[in-house]
Amino acid sequence: MMEAARRDLTRMRESTAAWRELRYSALPDGQDEHEVRRAKVLWALQYDRRTEDLPLLRFLAEQEALCRRHAPFQGLGSQAELVGFLLAEHRQVEDVWRQHAIKRANFDTWCGYDREHLFAAGVEATVAYVQDHPDRDDVLELVVDEDDLEPWAESRREWFPEDPADEDPLTWVERALLAGERELARAELDRWAADRPRDLRTLDALHHHLTELGAFAEAARAQRDALAFVEGDRDRAPAWLTLAGLERQAGEHRAAWEALRECRTALDGVEGWQEIGLGLRYVEELFLLSGQAERELAGEVFAQAHREAEGVDLSLVICQAAVAAAGHVGDEIAVRRYEKLRDAEQERISSGGYDYDED
Known part of the structure; x- marks a missing residue:
């Protein structure tokens, strides 16, 4: 999966004409024709970061904003978070509007996309830069404390590590599913679960990913086991409801x-x-x-x-x-x-x- 991603990134670096393969393009069912290829290029960029990739990152951020704005089920999406972080790492004040476009793409991005992305170049510099823009007030109402920017950036670096070996194993399950490589996703999930205690976190992850894989009987078994850890009617009711759907x-x-x-x-x-x-x-x-x-x-x-x-x-x-x-x-x-x-x-x-x- 990552070999193909690196090959795609190499082509994008060699010719901007290839970027058309990464454009947001809505299919009849509302899905984005190029979402997976764009995601793979982003994964490759995460592990091979170069200053000269800034124009490509800007293009990808623009496409992710369009995708999030027009997606049939909206949502935030890990690709939007990844491209926003990689773009923020360049700390260019003019990228505030690309970050703003992702932030306001839909209700979920408005609520869930960290506003720190907009001020990565520094709060004072960003506030000064947007003063003459018609959407100035939209940005100013999101202002963060300057002292919070570096701790936020450090937490994002841990979430999106530069070394694939430092990645959360479940990330590979999610990425394989997005790429349509179901056998790889199942193998990664089994590898992750093999040595883990069968606690609530493990069981929740298993039932979630097994459901995505269509292994409903196995997902139901994991969910039934998880009920042993659930207390109180407010938590037990949705747990039983989830089990009912899986069964x-x-x-x-x-x-x-x-x-x-x-x-x-x-x-x-x-x-x-x-x-x-x-x-x-x-x-x-x-x-x-x-x-x-x-x-x-x-x-x-x-x-x-x-x-x-x-x-x-x-x-x-x-x-x-x-x-x-x-x-x-x-x-x-x-x-x-x-x-x-x-x-x-x-x-x-x-x-x-x-x-x-x-x-």
Whole structure:
């Protein structure tokens, strides 16, 4: 994987014409056609840092800002953090606007992208530089303490080491998954887990990455083991809910139903659960299971989902799952009811029902 990344970086250094292979380019499904190749070049740049690569880094930062702005599921993304850090290490004041473009790309970047990136050239120099720019106030409201910059930069250097041998082993799992090298990802995950204690951190990482690999039965086993470490209804409810989803995806519908019943018991100890995301996820999982289980079990789960749905505001995805589940169990009255709710929610969204100000 890294050999190919280094070859790509060499080509980019030899000719700026090759940079077109790294441009943000949206596919019909909204994904970025060149995301993986751009990521590989960034990984190679992390381990081979040169002053003369500044123009390439600037180009990559601009493309990552576009990718984050137009990504169908938004998010921050490790590539944006990596390119932002590598660019910040050059400490050029004019890069404040490239950093600002990443920061304001979407809601997740606005919340999660460190504002220190914008002031890497120094707070005083950056404040002076932006004074005549129309977006000056957007930057000035993010000002950090000068004394915080170097500790922040040092923590980022530890997060993105120059030597591949110093990298967190799970980073290689994540990168292999992004690159589509699933066998490598599984091998790296197994190597990481081999000598580790089966504690909560290990089990959480296993269930997360095994899920990404589609190994749902193994992920469910890891999640079930993790429940032994979870205390309190507020933590146990989402843990059981996660297990239910994994069992469902593994085709173990009875086990999924039992996990959902345990989740419901834990929810009794969570005040106002119907009004938070956890409650919505619980109802959605009920509908998903009832839409996939064998007929007798599906009817039992659907009846529970139908009752619980009365107490929550159904999102579009829940309505869609409810329509499919009602059809699966053959309840035509429920099909029509949830179709009406689905269509009304779709209309609300299409007419601008969400008031999101990205600024």
